[in-house]
Amino acid sequence: MSNELLKVENLEVQFKSGSTVTKAVNGVSFTLNRKENIGIVGESGSGKSVTATSLLRLIPSPPGHISGGKILFEGKDLLTLSDKEMRDIRGNDISMIFQDPLTSLNPVFTVGDQIMESIKLHQKVSKKEAKQKAIQMLQLVGIPAPEKRLNMYPHEFSGGMRQRVMIAIALSCNPKLLIADEPTTALDVTVQAQILELMKKLQDEFNTSIIMITHDLGVVWEICHKVLVMYAGNVIEYGTVEEIHDHPMHPYTWGLLDSQITENIEDHEMLTTIPGSPPDLRQEIKGCPFAPRCSYTQDICFSKAPEMVEVKEKHFVACHFQTKENRLNRKERSTHVRAVVKS
C-alpha cells in the first residue's frame, strides 16, 4: 500500500453564468500522505471551499464544472469514475464536514436516522447493528446519553453538539480522508477548542487524514503537517508546517501571519491587515494575482505570472523574487497598521 493517499494535480474549477466565466480554482496541486493533515488557508473567496468540494465532485453543476486536472485518490483518478463509483467513495472513503452545523443537519430527521443512514448505505449491517454503531459514534464524539439523543431532532442540540454529530456522521464509516471546511468558524471560542481537541483525538483513533480548511493559522500549527496557502484560486505557497511557520516566503503569507491575533499580543501592539481586496475572478489576471496588493512589486509582477518553485526541500513558493538563488527581505511590519481594539 502506497503511503500517498491523495494527489491533486493542476485542479481547475470554473463557474459559468451567461458569458462570464469565474475561474474559482486555477491549477491547484498538492499531495497528502496517509495519516497526514493538510491545512488550506487564505482569505475568504480564495477558492478553499471550491477546492474541497471538487474533491468529492460536489460542485453544483451547472454553473460549476471541473475544467481540468486530476484528483488521484489511492492512485485512482476520481474525475474518471462513474457516478456510482463516486457515490461509493463519498461518506465512505472520503467524508466532509461543513462550516455551519446549524444548517448542515437535516431538520426533519432525527439525529439517529442521519447517522445510521451513512452506516446502512456503506456497510452491510442490520438495522440493529447500525443503531448500535450510531450510539457508539455519539459516545465517541462526546454526546452524553446517546441512546436518548438518538431519537432527538437537530433543533434540540446546541451548535457545538450538532458539529459533534456531523463529526460522528463523517467518521461513522472509518473514512481515509476527512475534509473539514472551517468546522469551527461558526462556533463560540470555547466550543471551537473542544471541537478541535475532539478532531485531534479521533484522528488518532481512526487514522484518518484531514484536510483542514481554516483561516485560523493557529489551528494549522496545532494539527497540520502541511500547509497550502491559496490566493484568488491559486496556490501561492505550499510546504511543511515547520517551513511555513518558521520561514514563510510569500508576501501574501507574511500578510496572513501578521494579521493573525496571537495570544501574546500586547494591548498596544499593532495588528496589520493586507490592504486592498482580492481580484475579480471573472476577469483574466495578468501577472501575479497578488501584485496589486503587494508592497514588494516590480514591473515583472504585473506582466508575468510567477511559477511555483521548490525553493527548499518541501517548500514551494510562487513569487518572482523568491527562488533558489534570490531571496526577498521581509520588511518590518510598519505599513498599513491599525491598532488592536480591545473591548
Added chain:
Amino acid sequence: MGKYILGRILNMIPTLLIVAVIIFLITRMLPGNPAAVMLGPQASAEEIEVLTEKLGLNEPLYIQFFDYIGNLLQGNLGNSLTYNMPIIDLIMERFPNTVILAVSALLIAILVGVPAGIIAARKQNSIFDYAFTTFSLMGVSMPIFWLGIMLVLFFSVNLGWFPATGMGSMDEGIGDFISHLILPSIALATIPTAQFARITRSSMLEVISQDYVKTARSKGLHEFFVICKHAFKNALTPLLTVLGLQISSMLGGAVLTETIFSWPGIGLLIIDAIGKRDFVVVQNMVIFIALIYVVVNLLVDISYKLVNPRIKYSSGKGGTK
C-alpha cells in the same frame, strides 16, 4: 397533542353553527314557497297548505330555526320529501360517488403535479422549466366548466373515446367504471395539479440549495434520495397547506364537475335539490360539506407535525405555533 385535537374539535362547533345559521337564512330567502315548487304547478291550494304545515313553514322564522338546530344537534337530519328518503341515506348513497371522483382527481394532481414540480426545480431555467411555468399558469387559471365542456367535446363527441356523462357501474366491468371516471377526474384535477406543481417547484427551489442537501450528497446517497427524501420532506410543509386548501376547494369544484358530467355525487344532489326547492336537503348537504371542510383542515394541521418536528402545538384556540 391529544389536548390540541380536542380543542380543535370543540372549535369546530361554532364554525358549523355559523354555517348552519347562514344556510338557514339563505334557504328561507329563496323566492317562492318551497311547498308550491315541490308540488308542481298542478297542485291545489289545499295541498300546498298541507305541505307548508308539514314542513313547518307556517311557523315564525325563529321557531323554525330552533327546531332545525335542535334536530341537528340530536343528529336528526330529517327526511327529504322530493327524494322520499331520509337525508342520511341520501348522503350515504351520494357521498361515496363524490369521494371516488375527488380521490381520483387528487391522485392525478399529486402524481402529476408533485413530480413535475420537482423536475422543474431540479432543471431550473431549462426548456422544461419554461414550458412547465406556462402550463401550470394556464392550469391554475382554467375555468372548470369551460375545461369540462372542452373535454367532452373533444374526447367524447369528436374522438368518442370516453362517455360524456354519468357514472359507470362496476357490474359492467372495471373498464366501464374507469372510462366514465377519466374525464370528470381530469376536469376536477386540473387546478389542483397546477397548484401542486407550482408550490412544489417553489418550495423545492428554496430547499435544494440548503447545506443539509449538500450533506446528504456528501454521504454518498443517490441523487434520487437526496432530492426525494432529504429535500422533499423539507418542502412538504407548504405542500400540505396547499393540499388542505385544494381538498376544500375541490368540494366546490365537484359541484361544477358533477353537474357537467352528470356525476351522481353530493354536488349534483345540491344543484338538483336547489332546483326542486328541497331546502331540507340543501341545508343538510351544505352543513355536511362544511363538516368535511373543517375535518380536512384539522387533519392537515395534524399532519404538519408528522413532517416537521419543530412544530409544537398549543392546546386551546388552535393554530400551529
